[in-house]
Amino acid sequence: MIEFLTSGLLRASFFDMVVFTLIVTHITIIAVTVYLHRCQAHRALVVKAPLAHFFRFWLWLTTGMSTRAWAAVHRKHHAKCETEDDPHSPQVKGLKKVFFEGAELYTQEANNPDTLQRYGHGTPDDWLENKVYSRFTWHGCGLMLFIDFALFGLPGISIWGIQMLWIPILAAGVINGIGHFWGYRNFDCPDASKNVFPIGLLIGGEELHNNHHCHATSAKLSSKWFEFDVGWCYIRMFECLGLVQVKNVSRPSRFVNRGNQPVNAEVLKGLIAHRYELMARYAATMRKAMRAELNQLLTQTKCSEERSLFKKAKAILLNNKKRLAEEQQHFLTVLSARSVIMSNLVQKRKELCEIWEKGNLSSDQMLVKLQQWCDEAEKSGIHWLQEISARIKSY
Numbered sequence: 001m002i003e004f005l006t007s008g009l010l011r012a013s014f015f016d017m018v019v020f021t022l023i024v025t026h027i028t029i030i031a032v033t034v035y036l037h038r039c040q041a042h043r044a045l046v047v048k049a050p051l052a053h054f055f056r057f058w059l060w061l062t063t064g065m066s067t068r069a070w071a072a073v074h075r076k077h078h079a080k081c082e083t084e085d086d087p088h089s090p091q092v093k094g095l096k097k098v099f100f101e102g103a104e105l106y107t108q109e110a111n112n113p114d115t116l117q118r119y120g121h122g123t124p125d126d127w128l129e130n131k132v133y134s135r136f137t138w139h140g141c142g143l144m145l146f147i148d149f150a151l152f153g154l155p156g157i158s159i160w161g162i163q164m165l166w167i168p169i170l171a172a173g174v175i176n177g178i179g180h181f182w183g184y185r186n187f188d189c190p191d192a193s194k195n196v197f198p199i200g201l202l203i204g205g206e207e208l209h210n211n212h213h214c215h216a217t218s219a220k221l222s223s224k225w226f227e228f229d230v231g232w233c234y235i236r237m238f239e240c241l242g243l244v245q246v247k248n249v250s251r252p253s254r255f256v257n258r259g260n261q262p263v264n265a266e267v268l269k270g271l272i273a274h275r276y277e278l279m280a281r282y283a284a285t286m287r288k289a290m291r292a293e294l295n296q297l298l299t300q301t302k303c304s305e306e307r308s309l310f311k312k313a314k315a316i317l318l319n320n321k322k323r324l325a326e327e328q329q330h331f332l333t334v335l336s337a338r339s340v341i342m343s344n345l346v347q348k349r350k351e352l353c354e355i356w357e358k359g360n361l362s363s364d365q366m367l368v369k370l371q372q373w374c375d376e377a378e379k380s381g382i383h384w385l386q387e388i389s390a391r392i393k394s395y
Contacts, residue, residue: 033204060140072120102172179209187214187276205229215250270395
């Protein structure tokens with residue numbers, strides 16, 4: 001009896017328990033990223049019935065989450081990102097609340113009938129979902145507790161606890177919280193999403209959160225050569241086994257040297273697909289220009305108050321003006337007033353954004369505005385703008 005309580009039916013060692021815990025939690029992560037996220041929420045791939053039923057059963061055992069509720073909450077997050085209606089935005093609710101109370105925020109939104117009705121379409125609606133998984137939410141987790149206890153004895157309760165905390169901490173806390181607060185950005189999309197880490201191993205590739213928000217319907221989350229998405233590796237393996245069908249994968253941007261030829265329909269098509277990548281490059285250009293202009297202004301001014309202001313402004317890394325804090329916007333306004341180059345860069349960035357954001361423009365109108373933008377950039381005499389113009393024409 002004592003032996004059963006300390007090591008269970010398997011008579012497992014401590015090392016065996018650690019390995020088991022890592023394996024089962026990893027399976028849960030793969031079920032979330034491949035099935036719930038990329039398949040159900042975004043329709044980036046189709047998971048065939050045998051694998052889909054395994055994922056649904058496993059998620060019932062290890063998380064108690066409903067497929068419809070998870071997909072609905074996540075779709076609403078994308079639709080209302082960084083607004084008051086976003087179920088879990090750290091930019092609105094604060095990082096501390098989202099990181100430590102992410103599971104509670106998810107549960108609250110998952111119990112919102114309007115969210116389920118508006119965003120939960122296309123998810124499983126069969127007998128198992130309605131009579132078992134959605135009806136007996138925590139019975140699966142209770143069954144998992146019994147299995148862990150039977151296999152490992154009292155230590156199995158700790159294993160079960162880790163399984164229950166794995167998704168609330170890593171998915172709800174790290175991705176929903178840190179993934180919209182800290183990290184790096186490949187794409188300057190209109191939200192605060194960040195890539196937490198370039199190696200997406202621990203959370204199934206979800207670490208590449210900025211990439212995902214830019215290409216939400218892509219089954220592959222990695223974008224740069226140095227990024228690794230383990231979830232995509234599993235998808236490719238399942239595809240070879242005939243268990244999934246990939247529907248959409250984001251393609252890397254390609255560039256052609258067209259010289260001084262005007263913008264054409266091919267360029268416009270490439271820009272629309274990769275506009276957030278272009279705007280990220282523009283943001284990087286503005287950071288370089290701002291540092292150069294600040295250095296020049298520091299050498300020109302003798303006023304200690306202005307020098308202090310410019311030194312403080314030098315620490316700003318400009319991304320999207322909509323997300324700049326009030327003090328940072330003040331720095332940018334002051335710098336624009338003192339620098340013709342910065343004033344032009346800010347204005348031209350606003351004009352370029354408007355080309356994408358105005359949904360009532362036809363393709364021909366967009367082409368005209370884009371060509372006009374490039375002409376003005378090239379005639380400005382500002383090499384920063386001339387570089388962006390050349391970049392635009394090469395897409």
